[in-house]
Amino acid sequence: MTGNDLGALYAARERFTSLLGAGAVLADGVIFDEFRDPFEGPEAQSHRAALVIQPETVDQVQAALAVANELKVHLWTSSMGRNYGYGGSAPVKNGAIVLNLRRMNRILEINAQQGYALIEPGVSFHQLYQALRDEKIPLMMSVPDLGWGSIIGNALEHGYGYNILGDHSSALCGLETVLADGTLLRTGQGAIPNSPLWSCHRRGFGPSLDDLFKQSNFGVVTKAGLWLMPQPEVKAVGTILCQQEHDIVPLIEAMRPLLQEGILQGIPMIVGTPVGDDVANIGQGRFTVANLRTVLRPGRWNVRFGFYGRADMVSQRQSILQKAIHAVLPNAEIELRTYAGDAGPDEVEPRDYISAGIPNQVLLDRLRSVFGETFGHMDVSPVIPFTGEAALRLDQAMREIAGRHGVLGPVGMLCNPRSMVAACMLMFDASDPDQVKAARNAARDLYAQARDWGCAPYRSHVALVDEVAETFSFNDDALGRMYSKIKNAIDPVGILSPGNHGIWPDRSI
């Protein structure tokens, strides 16, 4: 079949309605509209959902898959469905039915002693944070820049937060998934009936399958364990600010050993702000560099970071960092504010919420207040070497490419001990179809540039996934062919999220 044809869709709508109830099947309206790319603009792009279904239980997910298999319709899985900047909940395959798990939002367990939570896909960062506070559980979570998303959706997408467990994908431990044929499978220790260790010990016996269900279309994840860190005695959070373009080279040279040694904790984020009067008026409408500067942090380079733990250790880490940075950058400004480990939104300054593990919407609210309600962005996120030279090269390429296409392109970099994940936002007015097109073309050009460096994005907008997947072409695309073999074996018709991350079954669909 070539897609979800109208007859099949009509039948599917009836079947899903009798299975899940009319309220769980959306074909239009305000809530339905949340499941398109929020920044696609007024012109329909070719990544539209035909229907949205919202099961509430694992049984309902399995039953929905049975219907999809019978009618041979394509589904597209999302949890909260707020993958903004990468297409939201829009499917790769036009006309797919979005299988949205927002209503499966139970926190099944929080284990304060072992430091984990077992959650369903609809649980948001806000929801888990509130539960920890309401029950005064001394555990701390890592949050991304927006708190309204799903923890599981974000982690399956390889998303990042910024404190100690900020590599969210690695913070998952043990998954429950429904395969395309409806089989219910638990990974790792979870495959032992009544295991006490499902969310505590990552591996079982034999190969670990967890990563197969991340950035893929091999299953619908219905539960996951999430590791949480003990609430620290104190959290000291703030920034390092440098004024000169080339400061980035010694800055990264000083940070790398500290991250590798574990002195610097979590995922420090470096943001580059375009400086100088000559560039202030670049841009169009409200989307000018001058306005952008009001949103970004001060300085040419600004690192957001935090220290967590016992007060004496945090203070030691602080002085080691200060010594290391000032040895190479005497004029760098290091600013830290120290809060009690249990300090909440009333005690912490809003600019410190993210590093302090408090979910919020401050960044999106700020962007909309400066650029207007039609603010749109597309994230371009190549993984690059953890060197100052690579950072400068990215910054220059981003400025040149974004400028050529008439959109703004600030540069962010998330620091792992041995790599950086760029988080560059192409910003544009989503009410203008020409700007939407320009942003996609700019993203394509940046992907091509990254390919020349031997690099690729860690995640991508749904419109560009095949182009990214083709970058991983070693030995006649051996990796992509392996993914297709697995897809063919477990979902030959492509019922589940066909095309997600460039993974298709061989059979033409």
Ligand SMILES: Cc1cc2nc3c(=O)[nH]c(=O)nc-3n(C[C@H](O)[C@H](O)[C@H](O)COP(=O)(O)OP(=O)(O)OC[C@H]3O[C@@H](n4cnc5c(N)ncnc54)[C@H](O)[C@@H]3O)c2cc1C
């Ligand atoms: C201003 C701004 C700032 C942002 N900052 C960050 C940031 O700091 N860090 C970050 O990581 N992102 C960031 N994002 C991007 C994005 O908004 C978040 O990653 C968001 O959490 C993703 O949406 P979600 O959690 O609702 O995931 P979803 O949209 O539900 O899921 C994302 C993808 O995961 C897969 N998936 C989801 N659920 C399942 C499932 N149950 N089974 C199988 N596959 C599944 C699907 O491929 C889906 O498309 C930002 C976006 C904006 C607009």
